[in-house]
Amino acid sequence: xxxxxxxxxxxxxxxxxxxxxxxxxxxxxxxxxxxxxxxxxxxxxxxxxxxxxxxxxxxxxxxxxxxxxxxxxxxxxxxxxxxxxxxxxxxxxxxxxxxxxxxxxxxxxxxxxxxxxxxxxxxxxxxxxxxxxxxxxxxxxxxxxxxxxxxxxxxxxxxxxxxxxxxxxxxxxxxxxxxxxxxxxxxxxxxxxxxxxxxxxxxxxxxxxxxxxxxxxxxxxxxxxxxxxxxxxxxxxxxxxxxxxxxxxxxxxxxxxxxxxxxxxxxxxxxxxxxxxxxxxxxxxxxxxxxxxxxxxxxxxxxxxxxxxxxxxx
Amino acid sequence: xxxxxxxxxxxxxxxxxxxxxxxxxxxxxxxxxxxxxxxxxxxxxxxxxxxxxxxxxxxxxxxxxxxxxxxxxxxxxxxxxxxxxxxxxxxxxxxxxxxxxxxxxxxxxxxxxxxxxxxxxxxxxxxxxxxxxxxxxxxxxxxxxxxxxxxxxxxxxxxxxxxxxxxxxxxxxxxxxxxxxxxxxxxxxxxxxxxxxxxxxxxxxxxxxxxxxxxxxxxxxxxxxxxxxxxxxxxxxxxxxxxxxxxxxxxxxxxxxxxxxxxxxxxxxxxxxxxxxxxxxxxxxxxxxxxxxxxxxxxxxxxxxxxxxx
Numbered sequence: 001x002x003x004x005x006x007x008x009x010x011x012x013x014x015x016x017x018x019x020x021x022x023x024x025x026x027x028x029x030x031x032x033x034x035x036x037x038x039x040x041x042x043x044x045x046x047x048x049x050x051x052x053x054x055x056x057x058x059x060x061x062x063x064x065x066x067x068x069x070x071x072x073x074x075x076x077x078x079x080x081x082x083x084x085x086x087x088x089x090x091x092x093x094x095x096x097x098x099x100x101x102x103x104x105x106x107x108x109x110x111x112x113x114x115x116x117x118x119x120x121x122x123x124x125x126x127x128x129x130x131x132x133x134x135x136x137x138x139x140x141x142x143x144x145x146x147x148x149x150x151x152x153x154x155x156x157x158x159x160x161x162x163x164x165x166x167x168x169x170x171x172x173x174x175x176x177x178x179x180x181x182x183x184x185x186x187x188x189x190x191x192x193x194x195x196x197x198x199x200x201x202x203x204x205x206x207x208x209x210x211x212x213x214x215x216x217x218x219x220x221x222x223x224x225x226x227x228x229x230x231x232x233x234x235x236x237x238x239x240x241x242x243x244x245x246x247x248x249x250x251x252x253x254x255x256x257x258x259x260x261x262x263x264x265x266x267x268x269x270x271x272x273x274x275x276x277x278x279x280x281x282x283x284x285x286x287x288x289x290x291x292x293x294x295x296x297x298x299x300x301x302x303x304x305x306x307x308x309x310x311x312x313x314x
Numbered sequence: 315x316x317x318x319x320x321x322x323x324x325x326x327x328x329x330x331x332x333x334x335x336x337x338x339x340x341x342x343x344x345x346x347x348x349x350x351x352x353x354x355x356x357x358x359x360x361x362x363x364x365x366x367x368x369x370x371x372x373x374x375x376x377x378x379x380x381x382x383x384x385x386x387x388x389x390x391x392x393x394x395x396x397x398x399x400x401x402x403x404x405x406x407x408x409x410x411x412x413x414x415x416x417x418x419x420x421x422x423x424x425x426x427x428x429x430x431x432x433x434x435x436x437x438x439x440x441x442x443x444x445x446x447x448x449x450x451x452x453x454x455x456x457x458x459x460x461x462x463x464x465x466x467x468x469x470x471x472x473x474x475x476x477x478x479x480x481x482x483x484x485x486x487x488x489x490x491x492x493x494x495x496x497x498x499x500x501x502x503x504x505x506x507x508x509x510x511x512x513x514x515x516x517x518x519x520x521x522x523x524x525x526x527x528x529x530x531x532x533x534x535x536x537x538x539x540x541x542x543x544x545x546x547x548x549x550x551x552x553x554x555x556x557x558x559x560x561x562x563x564x565x566x567x568x569x570x571x572x573x574x575x576x577x578x579x580x581x582x583x584x585x586x587x588x589x590x591x592x593x594x595x596x597x598x599x600x601x602x603x604x605x606x607x608x609x610x611x612x613x614x615x616x617x618x619x620x621x622x623x624x
Contacts, residue, residue: 056435103615110372111614113435118562122607129600242443249436284447291440294433295423
């Protein structure tokens, strides 16, 4: 399937999802659906760096929060429509990703992982000390009530996030099948050998961190409008970091399908658990599933299905 | 911006007043506070210097075990009134076994099949997360603290102020450093641990099993968290997510100290403690967490081998 065809198909699927959600005509569907869509974008973005090149980013929350806080900043400084804010959030987080990568990617992979963890702490410190965006008290963002041509505002946010899902999945799938993707795969499999055969590893890794960071920032940009009241502890919440790792790991990291499956499954499970049990328990479930999958099914659900199909063919 | 200084919980009495002036007392006490804090940071980091520095296992769940140690010290201290440091020494074998067990799982699942860093890292990240959430489920997010005779009073020497709450952990940390250094340099097993880092194949040819030695070393590394946890809860009240603040610090110190060098770790810890203490004194404690990251990034960018790197 060509990329263009894939794009058209995914737009069609997205349209079906949107109209199906409207048929239910219950705002809760949009609120819960938005969270799941947001996780699809985060998981796909994480996988572009983590799954394709093998460099672990523990700072997803930081990139997400950068997007969210750039929205808060521009909401106060020069109000703009959300699609533009999404692009700005993407640029800000992409630049941070590039800078991070430039400083740490020449070293062993572990250093990059540790630096991303530390980055989250530092950016949170900066935001807590920055009174203009609310500091530690947080910032209120008043959500416009209705959109004339669409209805409730949450439907508009849902539609935007759905668009981001289509964009990120198309990018991920395109990377996978392009020369870029093969370059990423050589880095993941044997960086030294790749370097020796003339693959420009540093450049490729920087491309990956920038794209991945930018997508996470774009996922975070509409978040203040969704939540209405943004606090540093909610924007930098560890659940974003752990979910964006757990979802691809559980789904499978080698293709774009894995993060999608992982995010839908784990996202829905968490929505159900939050409503029926408690939010602390649902985080525990995610953590335990992550550890279990990493040990038992290293290639995730996609790997399990592939293995099962191969066995059936024999 | 200075108003945010009020919320720092790690603020130590007598370190600083609200004065902005540059007084000698303030500087000397910031220096002392930094050195004492650095001693404690050394206790927190020694274990990572062994696991990450020597064994090359990126155990980012290390701070979670420290918090576990804090909670055990807290439970025994409030129920039975035993001194937290004594509790932690008693707990050493338990933490050693826990570490050895975790290494066994890590080895069977990841190390044996080649260098799959991605999954190993995710495994430890998952452990960190699971431990934290379990502690939240059991104890809630309230701050817990311990009681001991040395929490509160402080020694005064002229203008110099030594809060015992900081001095005792610092001395305990230095004692732990001494013991570890002796084990690593003078015992057979300690030398074998250094050998694992240098050449595993050669070790195997000598008839020693690298896996067994790494298991022992990782056990020792986790055992240090029992003590570090007790020291942590002496210094500050603890709640489950406090550990996250230490991830950046711990690895910054470990990298700055030159991976795997214990004396380097202590020097780097003191240095970070002093820098943080000065930042807290002159800019406010809410900026202190950012210091470690700055140090880490600068070290990675300019001297990845660390201060005493090989």
